[in-house]
Amino acid sequence: MKMGIVGLPNVGKSTLFNAITKAGAECANYPFCTIEPNVGIVAVPDERLQKLAEIYNPQKITSAVIEFVDIAGLVKGASNGEGLGNKFLSHIREVDSIVEVVRCFENPNIVHVDGSINPIRDIETINLELIFADIETVQKRIENAKKKLKADKKYQIEIDTFEKIKEALDNGKSARTVKLNEEEQEIVKDAFLLTMKPILYVANISEEQLEKGLDDENVKQVQEYVKQENADVIPLCVKIEEELATLDEKEQKEMLEALGLDESGLDKVIKASYDLLGLMSFLTAGEPEVRAWTIKRGTKAPQAAGKIHSDIERGFIRAEVVSYNDLIREGSINAVKEKGLMRSEGKDYIMQDGDVVLFRFNV
Helix, strand or coil, X not given: CEEEEECCCCCCHHHHHHHHHCCCCCCCCCCCCCCCCEEEEEECCCHHHHHXXXXXXXXXXXXXXXXXXXXXXXXXXXXXXXXXXXXXXXXXXXXXXXXXXXXXXXXXXXXXXXCCCCHHHHHXXXXXHHHHHHHHHHHHHHHHHHHHHCXXXXXXXHHHHHHHHHHHHHCCCCHHHCCCCHHHHHHHHCCCCHHHCCEEEEEECCCCCCCXXXXXXXXXXXXXXXXXXXXXXXXXXXXXXXXXXXXXXXXXXXXXXXXXXXXXXXXXXXXXXXXXXXXXXXXXXXXXXXXXXXXXXXCEHHHHHHHHCHHHHHCXXXXXXXXXXXXXXXXXXXXXXXXXXXXXXXXXXXCXXXXXXXXXXXX
16 A cells, blocks of 8 residues: 655655655755655554564564655646646556645745745645646546447446536545545546545644644644545654654654653654555464554455465455454463453454454365
């Protein structure tokens, strides 16, 4: 699953990417520093793995991962090919969801592409470019469906669905604000609309603004504005996060305590991104390895088994499941079994976040 980090030039998105992935993407004080998207794969923070490792003492611990793509800064006119617009839009089209970085900090030494700090204007600049690109896509789909309508009346629902979306786009609203039923969702899926992608906003603030967090005036503006999309806003000081990323675990903990924070902003972004994609983790545990496996919410046991190996899905017999909380409380798998807390689940079982599972199969 890919998250695309977007924003205007010089808002801190490449710095955020550096901090998330520690990949050292070039970061300079001028637009279009990032042309080809940098890609980094990061572990999803999950304290459950360490707790399981204390029980099993495994040779290896493997976290779930998520992929972040640093996409070059968008500018006004991108949808018409301004700057490097076409390339940027194609990169956004390839990701599953979007992290939009919004500049909420003042710094005279870092040039703003529009000359002043105005988070709502910045959000509108980016979102309108994505909307313009979607209008073009939707218009083409409507025209194509109308051509086919005479031969097959089933295309009427496609026309109606895209007309509904176009109305929202024409009013400056994203496609994700349009309520669609299951059939309509299936129709629009292969249109790969940019504004249909789930979105998370990161309000990049200064160290001085950190204490206020969500109560900072600029952050509150962003929060209020994105309510229409039911989107989350995470305030973080990207510069501090980049510094934290260079420290070892002990030093990170000390710095977070000094700043009065429970966890890093990056951990919040990564967890929120995981949730945004509708993902969750089930766990496997033993002496060789303790591991988190990524699945979509609503996945059934055989398909979850297939994440480990296709043979396990093909020969699925049952899943032996215990909840993470029960296992940690009892302290061992034997204690769990003695208390009757291990369940045997069949093919229709819907996996739950934090299930610790052993799959039984026969090929």
